[in-house]
Amino acid sequence: MKPVRLTLGARTEDVRIEKDGRAAVGARQIDYERAHGGLTVGGRTHRIATARDGNRIFVWCDGATHAFERASSARAGSAADAGADLLAPMPGRVRKIFVAAG
Amino acid sequence: MIHRLLVANRGEIAVRVGRTAREMGIETVAVYAEADAAAPHVRLSDHAVSLGAGSVAETYLSVARLLEAARVAGADAVHPGYGFLSENAAFARAVEAAGLLWVGPPPGAMDEMGGKLRARARMEAAGVPVVPGSRPGLDDRALLAEGERLGFPLLIKASAGGGGKGMSRVDRAGDLEAALAEGRRLAQAAFGDGTVYLERLLEGSRHVEFQVFGDHAGNVVHLFERECSVQRRHQKIVEETPSPALSPALREAMGKAAVAAARAVGYVGAGTVEFLVGADDSFYFLEMNTRLQVEHAITEETLGVDLVRAQLEVAAGSSLPEDWRAGRLRPRGHAIELRLYAEDPVDFLPRSGRILVYREPEGPGVRVDSGVEEGSVIGVEYDPLLAKLIVRAESREAAIARARRAVSDWIVLGVETNLAVLATVLEAPEFASGRYTTELVSRLPARAPASQAPDAAWIAAALAAAPGAATAGPVAGAAAVPDDPWESVGGWRAGA
Numbered sequence: 001m002k003p004v005r006l007t008l009g010a011r012t013e014d015v016r017i018e019k020d021g022r023a024a025v026g027a028r029q030i031d032y033e034r035a036h037g038g039l040t041v042g043g044r045t046h047r048i049a050t051a052r053d054g055n056r057i058f059v060w061c062d063g064a065t066h067a068f069e070r071a072s073s074a075r076a077g078s079a080a081d082a083g084a085d086l087l088a089p090m091p092g093r094v095r096k097i098f099v100a101a102g
Numbered sequence: 103m104i105h106r107l108l109v110a111n112r113g114e115i116a117v118r119v120g121r122t123a124r125e126m127g128i129e130t131v132a133v134y135a136e137a138d139a140a141a142p143h144v145r146l147s148d149h150a151v152s153l154g155a156g157s158v159a160e161t162y163l164s165v166a167r168l169l170e171a172a173r174v175a176g177a178d179a180v181h182p183g184y185g186f187l188s189e190n191a192a193f194a195r196a197v198e199a200a201g202l203l204w205v206g207p208p209p210g211a212m213d214e215m216g217g218k219l220r221a222r223a224r225m226e227a228a229g230v231p232v233v234p235g236s237r238p239g240l241d242d243r244a245l246l247a248e249g250e251r252l253g254f255p256l257l258i259k260a261s262a263g264g265g266g267k268g269m270s271r272v273d274r275a276g277d278l279e280a281a282l283a284e285g286r287r288l289a290q291a292a293f294g295d296g297t298v299y300l301e302r303l304l305e306g307s308r309h310v311e312f313q314v315f316g317d318h319a320g321n322v323v324h325l326f327e328r329e330c331s332v333q334r335r336h337q338k339i340v341e342e343t344p345s346p347a348l349s350p351a352l353r354e355a356m357g358k359a360a361v362a363a364a365r366a367v368g369y370v371g372a373g374t375v376e377f378l379v380g381a382d383d384s385f386y387f388l389e390m391n392t393r394l395q396v397e398h399a400i401t402e403e404t405l406g407v408d409l410v411r412a413q414l415e416v417a418a419g420s421s422l423p424e425d426w427r428a429g430r431l432r433p434r435g436h437a438i439e440l441r442l443y444a445e446d447p448v449d450f451l452p453r454s455g456r457i458l459v460y461r462e463p464e465g466p467g468v469r470v471d472s473g474v475e476e477g478s479v480i481g482v483e484y485d486p487l488l489a490k491l492i493v494r495a496e497s498r499e500a501a502i503a504r505a506r507r508a509v510s511d512w513i514v515l516g517v518e519t520n521l522a523v524l525a526t527v528l529e530a531p532e533f534a535s536g537r538y539t540t541e542l543v544s545r546l547p548a549r550a551p552a553s554q555a556p557d558a559a560w561i562a563a564a565l566a567a568a569p570g571a572a573t574a575g576p577v578a579g580a581a582a583v584p585d586d587p588w589e590s591v592g593g594w595r596a597g598a
Contacts, residue, residue: 004567008553009551023557025561039558049461049513049515049574050563050575057563057567059555061558063525066559066563067518068560
């Protein structure tokens with residue numbers, strides 16, 4: 001599954017959810033399990049509730065509420081990425097370039 | 103006997119008053135501005151009358167529309183709740199003039215307590231201690247002498263001010279003359295009246311109030327105190343009873359003063375006398391709220407009474423219950439109220455939005471008086487109070503533990519609230535010690551940065567963001583891991 005770019009306060013992370021109960025928050029690989037309406041992570045079960053309103057995602061976790069913002073397009077990358085190398089999501093050959101530098 | 107009661111309010115207090123009325127076999131009439139047509143207080147009432155569209159002034163504050171609603175619905179009594187027109191003597195008179203029963207104090211008593219200076223003079227005459235201060239109407243020369251007598255710091259107050267407005271602090275005698283000139287100028291600009299007076303500033307004080315109740319037979323009693331020192335922006339957010347600050351002797355003295363204050367104005371019905379209590383246990387009359395108080399429920403919980411029932415019975419002509427008159431009521435255990443506000447937890451400014459998920463705490467000794475539900479739209483045109491959590495337990499320590507647990511069970515998603523502030527208050531050693539003042543909230547430890555969340559929250563957010571995930575629920579998106587190859591191969595990666 002493609003990563004979801006999420007922002008919480010000053011922190012932005014790409015979070016990738018895999019099918020087999022594995023997730024990646026940034027560079028960290030994390031095993032998780034759904035349990036009784038919550039999530040078990042690292043052997044600890046967290047009580048969870050979520051709600052989505054457009055790109056805003058609200059998460060209640062163990063009594064604390066967090067308001068995440070989802071990047072409007074995960075494929076768009078971020079401004080910080082500009083100028084870096086690009087890797088296409090599928091293999092292919094570049095046949096023609098319609099833009100020029102500047 | 104009241105047959106049909108119009109509740110001239112909205113939100114949690116309209117729901118709360120309606121519940122007791124229906125228990126008493128009284129039909130209820132809700133009123134609502136068009137934006138509130140689907141609100142719980144409307145749905146839970148026997149009858150409902152629209153106040154039409156428009157501003158607060160054109161709806162809940164419109165005496166004409168409220169009286170017309172009462173006429174249309176066939177109501178025979180009006181309960182004002184708190185806020186809005188609850189302390190408006192002209193409204194009380196208009197209700198009575200329309201032949202309806204006013205569930206509140208006599209308008210004359212409201213007049214006596216409504217004006218700050220008038221109430222202060224009345225209380226002084228009745229022997230109730232007031233904050234040391236100067237008389238109004240003195241010239242600057244006399245006020246400079248009064249400043250020396252009162253001591254510093256002190257407050258310059260506008261005679262026509264109120265609600266925290268028109269006040270300025272002076273720390274040194276040398277600053278008083280210039281501050282008086284500025285105070286007069288500001289008072290004239292803000293209130294059209296440049297009259298000012300001086301009042302001693304009681305630093306490190308506590309805010310303690312007494313519930314009082316009177317009936318038409320002349321009985322006036324107090325129903326003990328509520329500690330209201332946990333405030334932000336001069337408004338309460340946590341209240342408790344009994345106050346951890348009062349000795350039995352101080353409680354008795356303040357209770358007597360509260361009853362004297364109510365007697366002095368011929369009070370009937372439910373009211374609250376507010377005091378400032380100094381570090382040396384001196385206490386001073388602050389003001390009287392001539393209505394049911396937001397925090398009345400903690401008194402109900404420790405005394406096992408229903409104050410709204412008593413209001414309705416007294417309004418209908420009954421005397422206060424025998425146990426009350428005989429002074430046999432005794433508080434049992436400890437109760438704490440926590441106010442849930444739709445507001446920014448840092449700057450405390452009101453927030454708006456739609457409540458997407460709402461789960462109230464439950465369990466023994468837990469009561470929630472709420473005016474909202476899932477789907478409620480919170481605007482900024484009304485008071486941002488959403489609900490009140492009231493907990494009771496056998497001891498203060500147990501009540502705090504219960505409150506912590508209940509706050510951590512409260513789920514409100516979609517609108518920013520002060521839940522984190524309430525949790526921080528309950529965790530604060532200063533609060534736990536019981537030795538806190540009105541400065542508690544300003545001294546709370548900084549709350550965790552908004553960017554801190556456990557991994558589980560990040561994963562839950564990603565699950566909720568997945569295409570096809572439910573928009574709300576325990577763990578939304580739990581089953582949504584799509585098979586689309588474009589989804590599974592991921593997006594463009596930069597810097598790989």
